[in-house]
Amino acid sequence: MKIDYKTAPAFLKSPSRDIVLLYGPDQGLVSERGRVLGQTVCPDLSDPFRVSDLDAEPLRVTPERLAEEAQALCLMGGRRLVRVRQATDVVRKALDILLELPSVEAFVIIEAGDLGPGSSLRKLAEANGRMAVLPCYRDSEREAGQTLRALLAENDLRAAPDALAYLQQRLGADRGVTRQEVEKLALMKAGDPSPLSLREAQDATGDNAAIGMDDVTYAAFLGDGRRMTQALDRLLGEGEAPVAILRAVLRFLLDLVRQRGQHEAGVPLDKLVAARRPPLHFSVRDRYRAILARHAQARLLVWLGALQAAEINCKSTGLPDLLVCRQALGQIASEAALSPQRRT
The missing domain is CATH 3.40.50.300 (P-loop containing nucleotide triphosphate hydrolases)
Structure with a gap:
């Protein structure tokens, strides 16, 4: 049967x-x-x-x-x-x-x-x-949301809307993993009746290094030098290698160059953002669109060359890699701050 x-x-x-x-x-x-x-x-x-x-x-x-x-x-x-x-x-x-x-x-x-x-x-x-x-098939997106909410309630947890959306996107593929992560959140919030915040959800269930990379990358290309420096200091303090940070930003920039080229050829920004693979998390989607709208492909190619040179310098010169990393990302943040914001 x-x-x-x-x-x-x-x-x-x-x-x-x-x-x-x-x-x-x-x-x-x-x-x-x-x-x-x-x-x-x-x-x-x-x-x-x-x-x-x-x-x-x-x-x-x-x-x-x-x-x-x-x-x-x-x-x-x-x-x-x-x-x-x-x-x-x-x-x-x-x-x-x-x-x-x-x-x-x-x-x-x-x-x-x-x-x-x-x-x-x-x-x-x-x-x-x-x-x-x-x-026992994996939950659909709707079923995964119902499962997550039921597990949160079972553990006497409430989540802010952005935290709930983050958890639903990150978890849900495997029921056992979802249960383990929610139980971990319950231990973290023991005695705290306040709703689970997005940052708490990220800290408990996310890849902290990946979250930190996002902070560095988006701050740099949006021209927020202070925030970029704070995020970079946090990553370096956690032991992340400067060359690994540069490579992560390079991968992001390569994608930007490709997508900006498509936009300059006539593809609407919203279509590009929606079709991006892997899909963007909701928490960075607007920032990604802002960066794509703000910087011409020619400017992105200049930064691409600068980052590639910085990566080579980290590996093949006697210059301190930490200093090379800071200078390269700081230069991008400074120049990005001067780029006019565009509405496209």
Whole structure:
């Protein structure tokens, strides 16, 4: 019996089959649903008397063990739970033996990866009326937002709108990762009833080095020398290498040169920004558009040459790389501050 997404919530609360196969690309969701289903039988999944965790690979050698575990009784009372982790088609023989039994004493959950339509394990499970099969696909954007809000509420957290949007964009691909990150946020905010801010969300779940690179890069090309210097000092203080910073700004500039060229050939700015890959985070989209509108391709090419020379100087001269980096980025910030703002 295949369980679809509409009937999944009811099934998870009250499973109607004794043997369940969970599979799909979202391994966090596979694990979470395995936990939820298991707790319908045994609330304490660490109970050694009532819970048996089996790895899939040993079942290749001793496939009869699954049936033996499924028929064992708990001397302390209560129904037993048998969970098979990281299952693949090697479990097929063990499942064949299990299904030959007229009935099963334990509740059996088989947790697998992303089984394709040709998987012998998946085919057997879908064709057998004694089993339930529950696919675990990654959430859509809308579902990911609902999941995130539910997890925040579960952990007594509130998030500011920009923080919520940031978390939804960064998280959501894997249910398990999302849960771990929200639990980390809950620990960070313990005792603080204020809404989670964007900066707190970035600090807790983001790549701090990447965020710092963005701060340096956008400040430089927008002509904000003071902010650029502060962000650069923070990055250097965290141990980031000057040449790595220059290379990150170079990659950004190469993209700007290409897109500005398309704009000067007649492509509207909004279309360029919307079509950029990878997509821009909402928090930098307006700043990126402002930079693209502000600087002609000829000016960007001059800066490209200066940054390439600075990178070479960092590696091949006796000049201090920190000084080279500061001078190159400071020069861009100074010249960018003099560029007239354009409305295009």
